[in-house]
Amino acid sequence: MSAKQPLCTAPEGSGTLDTLLCEERVFRPMPRIVAEANMNPQDVAIARARAESDWLGFWEEAAEELSWFRKWDAVLDDSAAPFYRWFAGARCNIVYNALDRHIETANKNKLALIWEGEPGDTRKLTYYELYREVNKAANALRAAGIGKGDRVLIHMPPLPETVIAMLAAAKIGAVHSVVFGGFSARSLRDRINDATPAAIITADGFYRNGRVITLKGTVDAAVAKCSGAAAAVLKKVVVVHRVLVETAMKEDRDVWYHDFVRDQPDEAFTESLDAAHPLFILYTSGTTGAPKGIVHAHGGYMVGVNRTLDWVFDLKPTDIFWCTADPAWITGHSYVVYGPLMAGTTTLLYEGHPLYPEAGRAWSVVQRWGVTVLYTVPTLIRMLMRFGRQNPDRHTLGTLRLLGTVGEPISPEAWTWFHKHIGRSRCPVLDTWWQTETGMFMISPLPVSLLKPGSVTRPLPGVEVDVVDESGAPVPHGQGGYLVIKKPWPAMLTTIFNDPEAYRRLYWERFPGWYFSGDVARKDEDGYLWIQGRADDVMLIAGHRIGTAELEAALASHPAVAECAIVGVPDEIRGEVAKAFVVLHDDQPPVATMMMTGETDQDLIEHARRELGPVAVIREVEFRSALPKNKNGKIMRRLLRAESTGQSTGDLSTLSTDI
Numbered sequence: 297m298s299a300k301q302p303l304c305t306a307p308e309g310s311g312t313l314d315t316l317l318c319e320e321r322v323f324r325p326m327p328r329i330v331a332e333a334n335m336n337p338q339d340v341a342i343a344r345a346r347a348e349s350d351w352l353g354f355w356e357e358a359a360e361e362l363s364w365f366r367k368w369d370a371v372l373d374d375s376a377a378p379f380y381r382w383f384a385g386a387r388c389n390i391v392y393n394a395l396d397r398h399i400e401t402a403n404k405n406k407l408a409l410i411w412e413g414e415p416g417d418t419r420k421l422t423y424y425e426l427y428r429e430v431n432k433a434a435n436a437l438r439a440a441g442i443g444k445g446d447r448v449l450i451h452m453p454p455l456p457e458t459v460i461a462m463l464a465a466a467k468i469g470a471v472h473s474v475v476f477g478g479f480s481a482r483s484l485r486d487r488i489n490d491a492t493p494a495a496i497i498t499a500d501g502f503y504r505n506g507r508v509i510t511l512k513g514t515v516d517a518a519v520a521k522c523s524g525a526a527a528a529v530l531k532k533v534v535v536v537h538r539v540l541v542e543t544a545m546k547e548d549r550d551v552w553y554h555d556f557v558r559d560q561p562d563e564a565f566t567e568s569l570d571a572a573h574p575l576f577i578l579y580t581s582g583t584t585g586a587p588k589g590i591v592h593a594h595g596g597y598m599v600g601v602n603r604t605l606d607w608v609f610d611l612k613p614t615d616i617f618w619c620t621a622d623p624a625w626i627t628g629h630s631y632v633v634y635g636p637l638m639a640g641t642t643t644l645l646y647e648g649h650p651l652y653p654e655a656g657r658a659w660s661v662v663q664r665w666g667v668t669v670l671y672t673v674p675t676l677i678r679m680l681m682r683f684g685r686q687n688p689d690r691h692t693l694g695t696l697r698l699l700g701t702v703g704e705p706i707s708p709e710a711w712t713w714f715h716k717h718i719g720r721s722r723c724p725v726l727d728t729w730w731q732t733e734t735g736m737f738m739i740s741p742l743p744v745s746l747l748k749p750g751s752v753t754r755p756l757p758g759v760e761v762d763v764v765d766e767s768g769a770p771v772p773h774g775q776g777g778y779l780v781i782k783k784p785w786p787a788m789l790t791t792i793f794n795d796p797e798a799y800r801r802l803y804w805e806r807f808p809g810w811y812f813s814g815d816v817a818r819k820d821e822d823g824y825l826w827i828q829g830r831a832d833d834v835m836l837i838a839g840h841r842i843g844t845a846e847l848e849a850a851l852a853s854h855p856a857v858a859e860c861a862i863v864g865v866p867d868e869i870r871g872e873v874a875k876a877f878v879v880l881h882d883d884q885p886p887v888a889t890m891m892m893t894g895e896t897d898q899d900l901i902e903h904a905r906r907e908l909g910p911v912a913v914i915r916e917v918e919f920r921s922a923l924p925k926n927k928n929g930k931i932m933r934r935l936l937r938a939e940s941t942g943q944s945t946g947d948l949s950t951l952s953t954d955i
């Protein structure tokens with residue numbers, strides 16, 4: 297295998313990291329890692345060969361590792377493609393696999409969850425304790441008349457009750473939709489209107505960066521403005537008591553969590569569900585309009601997540617697994633909650649800001665709990681890099697054996713810093729590529745893989761991807777193109793909630809028969825993949841997906857704004873942030889005055905933040921008298937983006953971003 301990377305031409309608008317083009321280092325697997333690995337290189341080769349020769353049999357074997365109430369009639373029913381049905385005819389429940397079955401084994405008294413609050417308070421739950429808490433919550437939901445198919449919206453900070461609420465909903469066959477605690481009332485309202493939940497589970501507030509952030513008020517504001525249809529369905533708002541604040545409770549509708557579960561028995565039956573029964577809806581930004589409700593189903597999702605977690609993070613019975621994601625994102629769903637619990641491992645959940653009260657907090661968490669696997673995001677690595685190596689150096693990080701990253705391309709600099717100063721050159725860095733839609737890791741090294749900093753390496757066994765041009769033809773090695781997935785996979789989304797047609801159009805129409813990821817990537821001469829960014833108008837701000845359309849709509853709701861366009865521009869810490877181009881209404885003071893006072897900038901930035909929440913980071917507002925448009929009147933964002941990032945606009949590649 298050659299270590300030399302060819303130069304490549306990158307598609308325009310791909311947020312290309314120039315440094316990736318000349319990255320030549322390779323890291324060979326260490327003998328100790330290979331000796332300890334559940335899957336040594338030979339096993340990996342066998343798995344790849346098996347997946348190639350009998351792809352369905354391969355996934356069927358993965359399914360055999362879990363418990364089912366009834367086995368499948370077919371591993372995959374593709375008769376209504378792209379509405380694929382994995383494990384058709386089977387009956388199961390992911391919670392049976394995540395909890396119930398452990399109660400019959402030695403895992404019963406093992407720690408399932410370690411939780412640390414930002415102020416330093418902690419809670420630990422064994423599998424048996426978590427099981428009983430989930431049962432009480434499941435019984436309470438049932439007693440409130442909530443059951444199979446009903447939606448339960450969870451608007452929570454990372455608390456043990458967040459995990460409990462998710463599992464309790466899934467146990468009774470309800471469909472959870474976790475909405476990030478940092479989202480605004482407006483974002484929450486949109487999701488309530490779409491999901492029409494029968495219950496909302498929230499908290500009075502939480503600790504973040506040393507402050508108390510209240511939450512219940514956001515829920516009240518969102519519900520007050522939700523549609524009549526949504527209001528008619530909502531029965532209960534359940535409030536976890538986390539902080540000391542006055543909290544208004546609405547009679548009949550609102551109930552404290554501790555009262556809600558108090559008298560409930562700690563045994564509850566687990567609903568037997570069709571494998572295709574929806575497990576959760578998770579909203580994520582797309583190119584157009586409001587966020588889409590991505591739906592995942594019990595059967596396929598549990599098989600895909602279980603298999604991939606075991607492979608990539610090579611789980612051992614003694615692991616303390618820390619995935620730093622909020623449970624509200626897909627990373628949290630798959631690899632804080634469901635994956636680790638199905639595997640019977642101990643998962644760690646931290647409530648607060650990773651830099652509070654000082655930059656060494658994350659390392660002190662690792663040291664105090666003896667974390668063995670740390671899975672995090674490039675934006676946090678970049679943030680911690682800024683504080684230098686003295687911070688990690690003050691801590692014993694010797695328990696760590698594997699590191700992981702996800703969410704956006706990681707630069708070779710950040711990769712090698714993570715490898716050297718956190719992994720102490722002993723721990724492989726596993727860069728996992730996947731999406732809310734894929735549910736599970738798709739492209740990732742295993743601990744025994746040869747690593748190239750900045751590359752997500754190769755697809756996992758059983759996953760088939762390619763990099764293709766406009767016409768669907770594979771691009772030559774070294775060149776950029778669209779990342780497609782050529783075969784369905786078990787943990788794939790099953791549809792978009794309330795909009796199956798959009799599911800077909802957004803993912804399966806661009807390249808018929810293949811799933812279009814929306815990413816651009818290139819393959820090097822060894823077949824290693826390098827993700828270059830989004831091909832569409834979706835930004836990755838600190839690894840969070842924000843649609844330009846969504847942010848434009850929020851900004852346009854400001855009375856002074858006549859028209860606006862958002863583009864993503866590079867940012868040292870967040871990877872990408874938004875820049876806004878704004879045309880003001882005629883009755884506004886002249887643009888020159890605006891720019892001098894800077895008042896309107898701040899006003900608009902604040903407005904967008906209020907509308908969408910703190911994830912919507914606009915760094916700069918530029919006022920224009922008009923926006924560049926094509927002959928159909930469509931705003932040419934790529935021109936604006938090229939201008940802002942100093943790229944030349946002359947060589948706009950054959951890959952159009954207007955897809």
Ligand code: WT7
Nearest residue numbers: 627702703704705727728729730731732827841
């Ligand atoms: C988008 C999906 C899956 C959990 C986190 C984000 C980007 C994801 C990587 C990676 C480069 C990555 C892609 C993808 N992305 N992982 N390892 N290297 N880019 O989930 O919010 O659904 O976003 O994140 O652009 O399409 P998401």
